[in-house]
Amino acid sequence: MLTDFMQMAIDQAKLAGVATYQNPQVGAVLVKDGHVLAQGYHHYFGGDHAEVDVLRQVTPEQARGATLFVTLEPCSHYGKTPPCSARIVAAGIRQVVIGQLDPHPIVGGKGRQYLLNHGVDVVTGCLTDKVRALNPHYNHFYVQQRPWITLKMAITLDGKINTETPTRTLVSNHASYIDSQCLRSQFQAILIGERTLTIDDPQLTVRLTAMVQPPVRLVVLNTSTVALNHRLVQDGQAPTWLLCRQAAASDDQLRNSPNVHVLIGNWTPAAISQLCVEQGWQSLLVEGGAHLQAEFVAAELIDEWVSYIAPMMIGGTGLPAVTGAAVMTPLTFEQPTVTCLGTNIRLRAVRKEV
Numbered sequence: 001m002l003t004d005f006m007q008m009a010i011d012q013a014k015l016a017g018v019a020t021y022q023n024p025q026v027g028a029v030l031v032k033d034g035h036v037l038a039q040g041y042h043h044y045f046g047g048d049h050a051e052v053d054v055l056r057q058v059t060p061e062q063a064r065g066a067t068l069f070v071t072l073e074p075c076s077h078y079g080k081t082p083p084c085s086a087r088i089v090a091a092g093i094r095q096v097v098i099g100q101l102d103p104h105p106i107v108g109g110k111g112r113q114y115l116l117n118h119g120v121d122v123v124t125g126c127l128t129d130k131v132r133a134l135n136p137h138y139n140h141f142y143v144q145q146r147p148w149i150t151l152k153m154a155i156t157l158d159g160k161i162n163t164e165t166p167t168r169t170l171v172s173n174h175a176s177y178i179d180s181q182c183l184r185s186q187f188q189a190i191l192i193g194e195r196t197l198t199i200d201d202p203q204l205t206v207r208l209t210a211m212v213q214p215p216v217r218l219v220v221l222n223t224s225t226v227a228l229n230h231r232l233v234q235d236g237q238a239p240t241w242l243l244c245r246q247a248a249a250s251d252d253q254l255r256n257s258p259n260v261h262v263l264i265g266n267w268t269p270a271a272i273s274q275l276c277v278e279q280g281w282q283s284l285l286v287e288g289g290a291h292l293q294a295e296f297v298a299a300e301l302i303d304e305w306v307s308y309i310a311p312m313m314i315g316g317t318g319l320p321a322v323t324g325a326a327v328m329t330p331l332t333f334e335q336p337t338v339t340c341l342g343t344n345i346r347l348r349a350v351r352k353e354v
């Protein structure tokens with residue numbers, strides 16, 4: 001069955017985890033006379049593509065006349081590696097079964113066309129929903145031309161993130177911490193606001209796994225002065241972009257710190273999203289605080305919601321998770337998943353398509 005082999009290719013693709021970074025996770029399976037000759041995948045950013053990974057496991061004789069199952073349309077360009085479609089034709093592959101076409105404009109149907117022009121039998125679309133789910137951020141970025149935006153918060157049962165005191169209150173448990181580290185690792189940019197920076201002094205790093213390309217850290221500030229003594233401008237652990245509303249004397253000093261960028265502008269959610277497009281950051285995790293979350297809700301720039309809910313209550317004067325700007329018509333979410341993390345609950349849902 002075509003779907004069985006495509007499922008194997010999907011399973012292969014997943015083996016790479018986040019190592020493919022801005023490239024998609026891609027898997028491939030080579031089949032001849034109903035037998036699997038080789039399975040492979042794109043291991044890491046800049047490495048061989050999945051098609052090349054399978055073809056190098058077989059002899060030229062084995063490859064000739066075989067069928068290649070690949071989750072993503074084979075590429076047609078010279079990037080960090082040569083085009084896979086030409087390699088497939090040169091290997092004498094008879095048929096290619098493609099899970100989904102590549103939404104990246106550099107390929108966008110050209111790989112499939114190249115194969116057809118060279119007499120390869122091409123089947124397009126196989127387990128497409130499952131294949132697309134391998135790379136939700138990548139697909140969203142190139143189809144919608146903006147990053148996938150997730151709002152994340154750790155809240156109490158009554159929707160608070162802190163007591164009145166201007167110090168950090170630990171709301172969620174260790175299991176939530178580990179889960180949120182894993183969530184972070186799947187994003188290319190993380191965003192916080194000024195109050196979160198000053199109250200929490202967060203590092204915004206992924207500490208549970210070593211990452212070759214850690215998410216960039218973005219902070220929206222009034223001026224860069226408040227950032228001076230904070231960990232994310234001092235630790236050099238990942239690039240830090242200070243998105244300031246006004247210029248200040250501290251800007252030049254901070255620009256001299258390794259890995260720190262200072263940009264002055266009117267940093268609305270739309271402007272931040274556009275910065276992500278320009279920098280090629282396909283996904284943005286908004287970690288707070290309350291005003292920043294509200295701005296993204298009001299701008300309707302939100303694709304997913306993740307709450308870690310702790311069995312605590314703070315009451316009326318506690319800080320709410322979202323406050324400030326609002327929409328007239330509520331935004332709705334679908335496909336909820338509820339996960340118990342010890343005494344905490346993770347609620348995750350995606351924005352309902354309008």
Ligand code: AOF
Binds near residue numbers: 081
């Ligand atoms: C991958 N792995 O298995 C396939 C990809 O810079 P390059 O040369 O690695 O090219 C990256 C692009 O190639 C990527 O954005 C996607 O459009 C296409 N196909 N990429 O990284 C693969 N098949």
Ligand code: ZN
Binds near residue numbers: 051082085
């Ligand atoms: Zn390729």
